[in-house]
Amino acid sequence: MEYLTGRAGRDEKSDLVVEIEMRREGGLEIQVNSSVKALFGKAITATAAGTLQELGIDHARVTINDKGALDWVIRARIEAAARAAGHKSGLKPLAVAPHPPADRNRLRRTRLYLPGSNPDLMLNAHLFGADCLILDLEDSVAPVEKFATRILVKHALAALEFGSSERIVRINPLQTPYGGADLEEIVAAAPDTLLIPKCEGAADVRAVEEQVAALEAKAGLAQPLLFMPLIETARGVLHADEIATASSRNIALCFGAEDFTADLGVERTVEGREHFVARSLIVLAAKAAGIQAIDTVYSDVQDVEGLSASAREAMAQGFDGKGVIHPSQIKPVHAAFCPSPEQIEKAQKIVAALEEAKAKGSGVVSLGTKMIDAPVVARAQKTLERARAHGVLGEEEKI
Numbered sequence: 001m002e003y004l005t006g007r008a009g010r011d012e013k014s015d016l017v018v019e020i021e022m023r024r025e026g027g028l029e030i031q032v033n034s035s036v037k038a039l040f041g042k043a044i045t046a047t048a049a050g051t052l053q054e055l056g057i058d059h060a061r062v063t064i065n066d067k068g069a070l071d072w073v074i075r076a077r078i079e080a081a082a083r084a085a086g087h088k089s090g091l092k093p094l095a096v097a098p099h100p101p102a103d104r105n106r107l108r109r110t111r112l113y114l115p116g117s118n119p120d121l122m123l124n125a126h127l128f129g130a131d132c133l134i135l136d137l138e139d140s141v142a143p144v145e146k147f148a149t150r151i152l153v154k155h156a157l158a159a160l161e162f163g164s165s166e167r168i169v170r171i172n173p174l175q176t177p178y179g180g181a182d183l184e185e186i187v188a189a190a191p192d193t194l195l196i197p198k199c200e201g202a203a204d205v206r207a208v209e210e211q212v213a214a215l216e217a218k219a220g221l222a223q224p225l226l227f228m229p230l231i232e233t234a235r236g237v238l239h240a241d242e243i244a245t246a247s248s249r250n251i252a253l254c255f256g257a258e259d260f261t262a263d264l265g266v267e268r269t270v271e272g273r274e275h276f277v278a279r280s281l282i283v284l285a286a287k288a289a290g291i292q293a294i295d296t297v298y299s300d301v302q303d304v305e306g307l308s309a310s311a312r313e314a315m316a317q318g319f320d321g322k323g324v325i326h327p328s329q330i331k332p333v334h335a336a337f338c339p340s341p342e343q344i345e346k347a348q349k350i351v352a353a354l355e356e357a358k359a360k361g362s363g364v365v366s367l368g369t370k371m372i373d374a375p376v377v378a379r380a381q382k383t384l385e386r387a388r389a390h391g392v393l394g395e396e397e398k399i
Contacts, residue, residue, distance in 0.1 A: 006085030008148040009069075009077040014120035016069040018081040023059040028052055034066035047071050051078045054091060072159035073119045073152070080148035090151070093158030093189065099167065102192035102226050104251045106166065107131050107389050108292055109321040109337045110330050111195075111254075115140035116169075117149040122156055126163035128327040129334075134168045137182050138197055146178050150185040157189040168228065170195035174207050183208070187215035192226060193251065198259070199229040200236045202246035209247050226251045228294070232259035237278040240285035253286040254323070255279055257296035268299075270306060272313075283318040297323035304332055311336030338390040339383050347380035347387075 003024075009017040030052075032044050044066060051074065052060060062078070069077070072094070079091045111132035114121050117140070125133050135153045137146065153169060169191045172178035175198070186194075196208050205227060212225055227249040231237055237260070244253050257275050261268040268274065279295065286293035295314040298307045311322055311333045322333050339347070353367045354377050366372060387393035 004085040006081040006083065006087075008080035008084060008151075009065075010067075010117070011065065012067055012118070012120065014068050014070070014123060015073060015118075016064055016066040016077055018074075018077045019063045020078070020081040020085055021061040022057070022082075022085045022087065023061060026059055026061075028057075028059065029061045030064070031062070032064045032066060034064075034068075036066070036068065044074065047074045048078060051075045051091065052082075055079065055082055055087060056089060057082060057087060069119065070123075070159075072155045076152040076155040077148070079155075080151045083151070084147065090185075091155075093155050099162060099192075100164075101223055102166065104226065107321075108166070108252060108294060110324045110333050111166075111168065111294065111321065112324050112327065112330065113140065113170075113297075116153040116156075117141050117145050119152065119156070122160060125327075126161050126165050128330055129163075130165055130324065130327075130330050131321065132166040132168050132193075133162060134170050134195055135191075136170045137178070137186075138170050138172050143178075146172070147181075150178075150182050154185050154189045157186075157191055166193060167191045168193045168195050170197060170230075171208075173198045174204070174211075179208075180211065183211050183215060187212055187225065188219035188221070190219075190221055190223065190225070193228055194225055195228045195230055195254065197230045197256070198232055198236070199243050200233055201239045202242040205229055205243060205246035205250070209249060212249075224249060228252045228254050230254040230256055231278075231282055232256035233263045234260070234278075237281055240282050241288065244285040244289035244291060250289065250291050252292035252294050252320070253282050253289075254294040255282050255296045256323075258299070260296075270300075272310075279314075279317060279319075287318060292320040293318060295319040295322040297325050298329065299325065301326045301328060304328075308332045308336050334390070337386075338392060339387045343383055344387050344393060347383040350377060350380035351384065 004022045007019045009015055011017050028049060030045050030048050032041050048062060048064060075091060108131050110130045111134050112130035113134045113136050114125055116135045116137050137150055141149045169186050171182040171194055174180060227247055229243050231240055257268055260275055260278060266274050283293045298310045300306060307329055314322055315337050324330055324333060349367055350372055353372055
């Protein structure tokens with residue numbers, strides 16, 4: 001007699017490989033292989049049995065090769081294997097970890113990419129201090145793993161501690177066979193934000209919004225998901241303005257240099273001359289729409305000096321943050337986007353001069369021998385706002 005079978009997981013640290021053979025009779029047969037079987041074998045078996053029962057599976061042969069997986073990973077991998085074997089229903093995550101509501105205007109200096117297929121890299125990522133954590137379903141996940149990965153990410157969103165980091169999921173484009181399925185699995189798990197790749201026009205954003213709105217209503221979500229459109233092609237750059245204004249859910253425009261330079265057919269350089277105009281157009285589109293602009297990643301993890309220079313250049317160009325691909329890049333980027341002591345002192349003097357002029361009833365603001373006009377004051381106030389957001393200037397130190 002032939003039975004449907006399914007497999008999911010990885011033979012790597014903090015993960016496991018689950019093989020399941022669906023049967024019509026005989027009850028549940030669960031075999032656990034693990035280096036910690038003597039200590040945790042019974043607990044792993046109990047979690048597996050409970051998961052199968054929750055799925056409504058009464059007859060199956062299950063083999064688990066464990067590499068130190070936590071309960072949420074065990075549940076996710078069993079669900080994926082069962083569904084790969086033809087089982088129709090899925091699991092609801094056990095509980096959602098407490099997390100503050102999404103903030104449209106929060107700091108987004110760094111967004112750290114984490115492969116959604118690797119639970120070990122996700123477990124303690126909140127300790128690195130990135131402003132945003134991106135659980136990736138797109139480029140870092142092979143096509144053969146995408147099905148199981150979106151199920152794993154669904155469980156990760158509920159089970160993991162994210163600290164103060166924004167919880168972002170990068171879906172696959174809707175034009176691919178994977179994007180719609182990503183939304184079906186992920187939206188009900190209520191991440192803060194969706195990173196929408198390969199955006200080339202307003203229609204790309206609106207198509208995602210239409211599906212997300214329907215799935216939110218189905219799940220009864222009160223807090224709407226936010227969007228970060230990611231522009232990675234020449235066509236996308238030329239339509240940056242319409243992409244930025246395509247949805248009220250948009251909170252930032254992001255730029256992806258690797259795909260962009262590939263689209264142009266040119267080499268990406270450290271100097272970035274080949275994408276300077278594109279980045280400028282994205283900043284302009286974002287600022288005109290009243291949302292943030294997030295720069296591309298710096299791909300050389302070892303080059304800290306180059307990363308810092310790139311981040312300073314991005315801030316000077318008008319970007320609010322950068323993508324990062326390694327935790328070691330977080331602190332240099334945060335430092336680059338923080339106003340310097342000299343900038344803070346100058347801004348304080350300008351704002352103090354404004355307050356002094358107001359107190360005297362004067363419409364003329366001057367600092368030393370220089371007249372200070374409204375744009376200069378506005379820029380100084382923004383500098384102080386950034387300093388307070390970075391925690392280097394208290395509320396009592398406004399001027």
